[in-house]
Amino acid sequence: MELLDKAKNYVTEKVANAPKPEASITDVDFTRVSRAGAEYLAKVSVKNPYGTPIPICEIKYSLKSADREIASGTIPDPGSLKANDTTMLDVSVKVAYSILVNLGRDIGADWDIDYQLDISLIIDLPVFGNFTIPLSQKGEFKLPTLSDMFA
Numbered sequence: 001m002e003l004l005d006k007a008k009n010y011v012t013e014k015v016a017n018a019p020k021p022e023a024s025i026t027d028v029d030f031t032r033v034s035r036a037g038a039e040y041l042a043k044v045s046v047k048n049p050y051g052t053p054i055p056i057c058e059i060k061y062s063l064k065s066a067d068r069e070i071a072s073g074t075i076p077d078p079g080s081l082k083a084n085d086t087t088m089l090d091v092s093v094k095v096a097y098s099i100l101v102n103l104g105r106d107i108g109a110d111w112d113i114d115y116q117l118d119i120s121l122i123i124d125l126p127v128f129g130n131f132t133i134p135l136s137q138k139g140e141f142k143l144p145t146l147s148d149m150f151a
Contacts, residue, residue, distance in 0.1 A: 019049040019050075021047060021049065021133060023135055026044070028137065028141065029141070036096065038094070040095065042090075044090075044119060046133070048084065051084055052126075053083050056081065058077065059122070060072075060073075061118065063117050071095045089121075112141070115141060116138045119134075
């Protein structure tokens with residue numbers, strides 16, 4: 001029994017100390033206005049320490065402002081992480097006009113809103129199975145103005 005416990009501890013220690021992919025949100029910017037609302041683009045940098053590509057199962061996101069969720073969604077099967085490299089992922093976030101109008105009433109003259117963007121990057125690691133990398137960023141961006149709509 002003692003040998004079995006030692007083997008379990010060894011495997012647990014090796015798994016806990018194994019390198020895992022690391023990610024960060026590098027940028028969040030307004031991209032365009034469409035008929036449905038405004039679009040923002042989050043750039044996510046993911047470093048893969050393995051010599052083989054890793055499939056990304058899905059990306060989930062939630063954009064909040066003033067403790068209210070203003071956009072959320074899922075991007076299914078967005079591709080794979082490059083082997084031994086950094087992969088840049090684009091996460092497009094769409095905010096409906098009705099929500100923008102309500103935010104516009106709350107923010108006043110500067111048209112800046114504070115936001116929190118939460119992203120869950122779910123990847124399929126061999127041996128480990130599905131592995132979630134949680135990301136969060138707080139910041140400020142401008143709401144689109146009339147000139148943005150006609151540019």
